Amino acid sequence: MIVVLRLGHRPRRDQRVTTHVALTARALGADEIWVSTEDEGLERTVRGVVERFGGRFRIKTGVDWRKAIRTWKGDIVHLTMYGEKLSKALPRIKSRKLLVVVGAEKVPRELYDMATFNVSVGNQPHSEVAALAIFLDRYTGRKSLDRDFRGRLRIVPNPRGKTVVDRGEGGRGKDP
Numbered sequence: 001m002i003v004v005l006r007l008g009h010r011p012r013r014d015q016r017v018t019t020h021v022a023l024t025a026r027a028l029g030a031d032e033i034w035v036s037t038e039d040e041g042l043e044r045t046v047r048g049v050v051e052r053f054g055g056r057f058r059i060k061t062g063v064d065w066r067k068a069i070r071t072w073k074g075d076i077v078h079l080t081m082y083g084e085k086l087s088k089a090l091p092r093i094k095s096r097k098l099l100v101v102v103g104a105e106k107v108p109r110e111l112y113d114m115a116t117f118n119v120s121v122g123n124q125p126h127s128e129v130a131a132l133a134i135f136l137d138r139y140t141g142r143k144s145l146d147r148d149f150r151g152r153l154r155i156v157p158n159p160r161g162k163t164v165v166d167r168g169e170g171g172r173g174k175d176p
């Protein structure tokens with residue numbers, strides 16, 4: 001069970017990046033995303049992708065993050081450029097229930113003490129989307145990308161073009 005907790009989402013400003021955090025979480029093996037600020041538009045967008053492309057990924061917004069962290073029964077990994085190296089931390093992250101926390105702007109200082117691990121994906125500032133993707137890829141042993149989502153829309157890899165099978169209509173070859 002992997003849940004991604006997104007802190008500090010500002011509905012207008014971060015809509016696009018938080019959508020990407022959610023879709024990356026889904027595509028790379030997380031089960032849920034919890035967002036600290038309520039945002040119905042974001043929920044609709046993510047649920048729409050799940051409806052079309054499959055899987056059981058869930059989204060919850062307006063989550064009390066302190067409570068979520070305090071009541072979490074498993075490891076809490078906070079991704080931050082200030083943390084210990086990913087390669088050093090990874091072998092010690094053994095819990096099957098994992099809460100992965102990413103920020104938007106500056107995260108509250110107390111989070112560093114609440115987390116089981118503060119983990120850096122390189123020590124340069126980059127993006128929560130990149131940090132999450134690399135972390136999940138490594139944590140899942142580089143297997144998550146090959147998962148079958150059994151969705152209504154299925155993309156058939158094509159070296160030169162787009163092939164999409166719509167199992168709902170039995171159609172083929174249309175852009176989603």
Ligand code: SAM
Nearest residue numbers: 079080081102103107120121124126127128131
């Ligand atoms: N200056 C902010 C801070 O001090 O928290 C960083 C903001 S950054 C745009 C947003 C999020 O991206 C961070 O909260 C962190 O989760 C993630 N992030 C950025 N670079 C990272 C890195 N090198 N390693 C791990 N996470 C990173």
